[in-house]
Amino acid sequence: MPDASEQTQPPAELAEPTGELAATRAALASAERQLAELRAARSAEMARLERQAYWVERWGIDLDALMTGPWRPVLRAAAQVLRLLARILPGRR
């Protein structure tokens, strides 16, 4: 039977990681950092899409329905004109 001091002694590989364990931990830390970055990017992308979609959602416009309806050619033309204007007007992006 081990004595009490032996029971509380941490296993060598858990106390001070070296070699393969240290490398695994570093890889894990890197993967988790990447995961956090992905989550951040997803949240930020969502915010960007929400900024873009604001007026469409606010006015309850169903672009899918509009673009498959009989007005599609007119709307496409109008959208193209607007995009052109947005590009050429000074101070617009």
Add this chain to the structure above:
Amino acid sequence: MSVTIVVPVKDGARWLPELLAALDRQEIDSEVEILVVDSGSADGSATIARKHGARLIEISPADFGHGRTRNLAAERSSGEVIVFLTHDAVPEGDRWLAELVRPLDASARVGMSFGPHLPRSGTSPMIARELVEFFAGFSPRGETRIDEAIDDAPPRSGFFSNVNSAVLRTCWEEVRFRDVPYSEDQAFARDAMAAGWRKAYAPRAAVVHAHDYPFTRFMRRYFDEYRGLREAAGHVATVRPRAIARDVARQVRSDIRYIRAQERSPQDRLAWSARSLRHHGGRALFAALGSRADRLPPALVRRLSLEGTAAPATRSPARIRRPPERPPYRYVRSYLTAPQAPLAAPSPHDADREHLHFAWVIPPYRRGSGGHMTIFTIARLLEERGHSCSIWVHDPGRTSAGIAAVAHRELVEHFAPLRAGVFDDFSDWHGADVAFATGWQTAYPLWRLGDCKLKAYFVQDYEPDFYGASAERLWAERTYEMGYPCVAASRWLAELLRDRYGARADEFELGVDLDTYRSRDVPRRDDTVVFYARPSTPRRATDMGFLALDELVRRRPGTRVVVFGDTKKPPVPFRHDFRGVMDADSLADLYNEATAGLVISLTNYSRMPKEMMACGLPVVDVRHPSVVSAFGGDEQVIELADVDFMSIADRLDALLDDPARRGDLATRARHFVSGMTWDAATDQIEGSVRRWLVEGWEAVRSGAQSRSASVEAARR
């Protein structure tokens, strides 16, 4: 009764001499004062008024507001009756004033009157015809009409026009004009009638007044007018094509009849008929747009509005959705019937990773919510430290906008400029290092959300006290036993969670934005009490506050009460200034201007007293344990009243009587909050989170150690 006639003027030289001459001709057995308020005329209007002997107040154009300026004029005048004219409204006949004032009677609560507008010669037929028909509708037999209830069906009993109106000073003092960009008269009539005043129409008190403008100017006026009607009365013009066509056809037919009755050439008749069609069609369009101005892009609103303002003065009442009677509580089943989604395996670097992802599961929000402001302030500061956040709205009753993009815009515009996206569907859940429940309802969906290193509970109030004996109360209590470590917004709350529920609970100190809430160059008054009144939040005991203020005003009639914090003006019997939901800058100005602040908190102390303290405003709150725990029970930095309206009134009364006590309180309170920043609060929260992450790893590690030791022992 003495009378003050108020004429706001901006470049009114064309009509002012005629108007002032007409005032001189009035036959009335009362003392009459003429007060002209000039807001930067460049055409000599001020000189005309001065030469005529009128009292003149000159203000800058930037200070003008339809309600604000009329309130200013009323404050600076002494007449028992205040008559309002516009600079282009010329009284008809010499009995106009006597007829306008005659129906007013304080004892019968007839507090306001208005008279008809007559068209000038040369006014377009469609304007002249409408004006004549509109006012004739109020009193077909030409008798004085008294209205006491608002009915928007024609003739609209809520209609009131400051082009030609009179108001009893006692009525004005009780109600005052709202500081709105337009339609202050309509809003005043509604507020006054809601307060029990009656309104008179005096058909023989006419002014000659008609606006004939170029077409586009007319249309922009209609835009503003209907926008104002929406804000003051919730009226929304129709967009149904058939209804519009019917209405336009009816108006044009009436115009044609009116034109026919005049001696005009056939070509002239034809031309006016075409203009009539254009006018009424255009009006229908601009009325529809004006009613929906809050949904239009601000740049477009500025273009369409003659006033040139984009932001609505108040939130339009019709847009506020009525919440369902009870939210569906099916989500509670997830906790009661299913095991918790397991936490992601901890790892040794969890606590010292520089950047973490925080997911905030929040209840739906409304502008003005202090709890959400605290959550978003902390989230913003975490983002500033390099962490990232995502916001998850748990809204089973769909009481909020219900659309993530709209919710995101409201968050950014009214709370904090977060980079985080807003998600309203948990099927998009992408995990988090730390996921926070932030209200009892949100603790239940969090139970089933996986892929988190840590699930924690951000507790700002003792929420079971939001309810009486009920399922909600029990479910709220149960969330403290779900095993989430809690970070509580006061020591009192953390102790309560630990002692009563055995929860693991840390505390953080609510912060103050000391850059905003600070001493400002605003003169402090000695008669003003500000009250954070939010009837939609019962824990604020708003009715108790109103009773206390009613008592205070009874004792000290000169007290000025300013009420803020909610979107709807409360129906209270005392005179007060209602400010609605205010932005932080305006609040800081108000706190610097006021004499004492009243905040009532029954489920945990709020951030409001600290913000008032930072502005040097002495605060009265109630002796709730959370308030005592936060500010001490010795009343060094705050006045503590018993939870009773009379005690609150006593404290406020005593405070208003004692400038030295106010000064001492303000000095000590300002020092008390000087280190309480939101950064410090974020430090506390982040510290708790990192410690819990370490504990998570340590638990696994020590478990592994003991397992490993057991295996070793077995081997031997």
